[in-house]
Amino acid sequence: MPEIRYDPLRIRWTIIATERGRRPHDFKIPKEEKKKGALCPFCYGHEDKTPPEIFVITDKNDREPNTSGWKVRVVPNKFPALRIEGEFKREGVGLFDKVSGIGAHEVIIETPKHDSHMADRSVEEIKDVLVAYRERIRDLRKDIRFRYILVFKNHGREAGASLEHPHSQLIATPMVPTVVTTELTASQEHFKRKERCLMCDILAQELMLGERIVWENEHFVIWEPYASSFPFETWLIPKKHLHDFALLNDDELYHVAYALKQMLYRIKVVLNDPPFNMILHTAPSTHERPGRPHYWSTIEYDYHWHIELVPRITKIAGFEWGSGLHINPTIPEEAARYLREVDVDF
Amino acid sequence: MPEIRYDPLRIRWTIIATERGRRPHDFKIPKEEKKKGALCPFCYGHEDKTPPEIFVITDKNDREPNTSGWKVRVVPNKFPALRIEGEFKREGVGLFDKVSGIGAHEVIIETPKHDSHMADRSVEEIKDVLVAYRERIRDLRKDIRFRYILVFKNHGREAGASLEHPHSQLIATPMVPTVVTTELTASQEHFKRKERCLMCDILAQELMLGERIVWENEHFVIWEPYASSFPFETWLIPKKHLHDFALLNDDELYHVAYALKQMLYRIKVVLNDPPFNMILHTAPSTHERPGRPHYWSTIEYDYHWHIELVPRITKIAGFEWGSGLHINPTIPEEAARYLREVDVDF
Numbered sequence: 001m002p003e004i005r006y007d008p009l010r011i012r013w014t015i016i017a018t019e020r021g022r023r024p025h026d027f028k029i030p031k032e033e034k035k036k037g038a039l040c041p042f043c044y045g046h047e048d049k050t051p052p053e054i055f056v057i058t059d060k061n062d063r064e065p066n067t068s069g070w071k072v073r074v075v076p077n078k079f080p081a082l083r084i085e086g087e088f089k090r091e092g093v094g095l096f097d098k099v100s101g102i103g104a105h106e107v108i109i110e111t112p113k114h115d116s117h118m119a120d121r122s123v124e125e126i127k128d129v130l131v132a133y134r135e136r137i138r139d140l141r142k143d144i145r146f147r148y149i150l151v152f153k154n155h156g157r158e159a160g161a162s163l164e165h166p167h168s169q170l171i172a173t174p175m176v177p178t179v180v181t182t183e184l185t186a187s188q189e190h191f192k193r194k195e196r197c198l199m200c201d202i203l204a205q206e207l208m209l210g211e212r213i214v215w216e217n218e219h220f221v222i223w224e225p226y227a228s229s230f231p232f233e234t235w236l237i238p239k240k241h242l243h244d245f246a247l248l249n250d251d252e253l254y255h256v257a258y259a260l261k262q263m264l265y266r267i268k269v270v271l272n273d274p275p276f277n278m279i280l281h282t283a284p285s286t287h288e289r290p291g292r293p294h295y296w297s298t299i300e301y302d303y304h305w306h307i308e309l310v311p312r313i314t315k316i317a318g319f320e321w322g323s324g325l326h327i328n329p330t331i332p333e334e335a336a337r338y339l340r341e342v343d344v345d346f
Numbered sequence: 347m348p349e350i351r352y353d354p355l356r357i358r359w360t361i362i363a364t365e366r367g368r369r370p371h372d373f374k375i376p377k378e379e380k381k382k383g384a385l386c387p388f389c390y391g392h393e394d395k396t397p398p399e400i401f402v403i404t405d406k407n408d409r410e411p412n413t414s415g416w417k418v419r420v421v422p423n424k425f426p427a428l429r430i431e432g433e434f435k436r437e438g439v440g441l442f443d444k445v446s447g448i449g450a451h452e453v454i455i456e457t458p459k460h461d462s463h464m465a466d467r468s469v470e471e472i473k474d475v476l477v478a479y480r481e482r483i484r485d486l487r488k489d490i491r492f493r494y495i496l497v498f499k500n501h502g503r504e505a506g507a508s509l510e511h512p513h514s515q516l517i518a519t520p521m522v523p524t525v526v527t528t529e530l531t532a533s534q535e536h537f538k539r540k541e542r543c544l545m546c547d548i549l550a551q552e553l554m555l556g557e558r559i560v561w562e563n564e565h566f567v568i569w570e571p572y573a574s575s576f577p578f579e580t581w582l583i584p585k586k587h588l589h590d591f592a593l594l595n596d597d598e599l600y601h602v603a604y605a606l607k608q609m610l611y612r613i614k615v616v617l618n619d620p621p622f623n624m625i626l627h628t629a630p631s632t633h634e635r636p637g638r639p640h641y642w643s644t645i646e647y648d649y650h651w652h653i654e655l656v657p658r659i660t661k662i663a664g665f666e667w668g669s670g671l672h673i674n675p676t677i678p679e680e681a682a683r684y685l686r687e688v689d690v691d692f
Contacts, residue, residue, distance in 0.1 A: 004671075005572055005573035006573055007571060007572065007573035008532060008536075008544065008548070009529055009532050009533070009544060009545065009548070010525070010528060010529060010532070010573075011528050011531075011532055012528075012573065012575070012670065013573070013671055014573040014574065014575050014671065014672045014673075014674055015671060015672065015673045015674065016573070016574075016674050016677055016678070017673065017674065017675045017676075017677075018677050022577060022675040022676050023676070023680075023684070024578075024616045024617055024618075024684055027577065027617065027620070027659040027660075081665075081673045093572070094551045094555075095544075095547055095548055095551055096572045096573070148669075150665060150668055150669050152663075152664030152665050152668050153664060154663045154664045158661075159661075159663060159664070160661035160662070160663025160664065161663075169664075169665070171665055171669075173669070173671065177668075177669030177670055177671045178669065178670030178671065179356070179667075179668060179669050179670035180668075180669065180670075182356060182357050182358075182670075183355050183356060185357075186354060186355050186356070186357055187355065190354075198354065198355060198441075199355065201441055202354070202355070202441055205440045205441055209440075225353060226351055226353065226439070226442045227351035227352055227353035227356075227358065227359070227360040227362070227442070228360065228362075229358070229360050231368060231373065232370075270370045271370055271373065272370075274373070277663060277664035277667055277668070278664065279664055279667065279668030280668075281668065308668065310664075310667060313373040314373075315504075315505075315506035316506070316662055317498075317500045317505060317506025317507075317623060318498030318499060318500045318505070318506065318515075318623035318624065318625055318656075319427075319496060319498050319515070319517055321525075321623055321625065321656060322496055322498050322523075322525060322526075322623070322625030322626075322627065322654065323494075323496050323517075323519070323523030323524065323525050323526065324358065324523055324524030324525035324526075324528075325350075325359055325360065325361060325519065325523045325524065326360045326361065327360075327361045327363065327427045328360055328361065328362050328363065329363045329368040330363075330368050330369070331362060331363075331364050332362070334369075338369070338370055
């Protein structure tokens, strides 16, 4: 079983893959595999090349499981970072701490079309992917061992994608990850002082100033964050306060899909199809656990779900890693202007 | 002037390069420039291709500034992330915060030899580089605007190096960067409870357990951290408690240089000259500032300087960025074994 280890100096957890340890000669500069057609495990007809499916969206009433005819297909990751089986244990190791590497690691195969960029798909097709995100989050939250489900997408080799066929991933973790905890804590503290949601306050200010807004409609805003860590870092924020993406109904997901297409299309045009990471930040699992306190009792009021997109066109080098301070060579207000000016005809 | 902006949701500062903003077409997948001989600005005879030198180590008594004959040469970065000139200001921007992008950004040209890997240089040559680090830290600390001086080295394109000629860099910042603050705070809190240094405690435990130790002598230990974020992440720790690298004398730096050669050589052999980032974590500037509290009053006792090395053989992708949780596919105890077994004949 993998271990999740805690560093008391850096106040940071790391997942250590203890089972399939990579030896020195296993590391080569990874190349995105261009496995098309016959070789791609995510294409139609190759459903037996993945572990059996967990969830599927299909139009066919008579489809046999693990055959073609699906629109979105969710399967366990063949090489999971965390394991679904096993007991969750917390242990001290002298000064250190570890917890068992319990979790889930799933792949959301977004479409049967091998070459389809998400920005070029129909809103309906994108909505189906979001439905899969929602259903998997809802299902995994039933497992009391999991505290958080992080949905993310790596597009392009530079962004860490190892397969070309369009896919997203999710990892369920037995603790709320640091970056999410920071957002949750900042939101909770703001609410404690003001009884207002921090993101709602930022939203009001950004809409008033306007200079970092890329696009908005009745339901959503796309903006460049004031302190963007990366050039053309772009966020999608719902105007309506809601802590949890998993509460959205299909109609609402259709609106998210339309806004997401706006975001992805503009980034694709302005940066010429860059590699990117996309991350869904939503509420953690909040169900009561026997003998454990409920940490996020005001979460309905203080947290605001959103999607973060990070084009990977700069390097994270020694300074960034050693300081936590990123150097962003593009002014967010200028990036917003470029993205705003894109001609969009959908 | 660049700006350093604060994100209230992510509790994170970012340097925004407002002057030479990079536009969309400026981003190409960066290639390490193979500028040898005639084209390399860091080779002998091209001293006029860099800004004038700030510090130099040379054997020649009659050397003219900015000519060849140097052993180590420090120059301002031609494209600095922060600016040395200007007044330091703190400003609120509604919910946001910014401070002026005051700082220093320097390049330490480690040797005139274009193709020399630091691991293959003599201990004396490495010591000279460390002397340059120390002298620049000492000098920049005289500027009361700078709170921290981060020395780092990017080796190889994948690690963010844009020039091939061996060089390190330093950036002086007007605040203590997040990652350093986390280490300082963890150390301070440990000391407050126990009146012992956290790193000294870890050192005692790691030496007792032995399984993550790569190498040690009278003065230094090289180990794989218990919760290494990256495969083959390797740290160099002095056995003697000391908060500040800049206090070391030349003899002590010679010992650091020998240990550093041990670390770099083993990494180079085991991973076949991988790209890497190396970071010096030492104490912040602690001089008194008029009208400002002294945050790190116990620093002499609680902080322990060290060097962190991170081979860049895995990608930082969406999960890592969105969660702060890294997935390390190599068990630190196994990495330590590989590095321990290297045949070293110096």
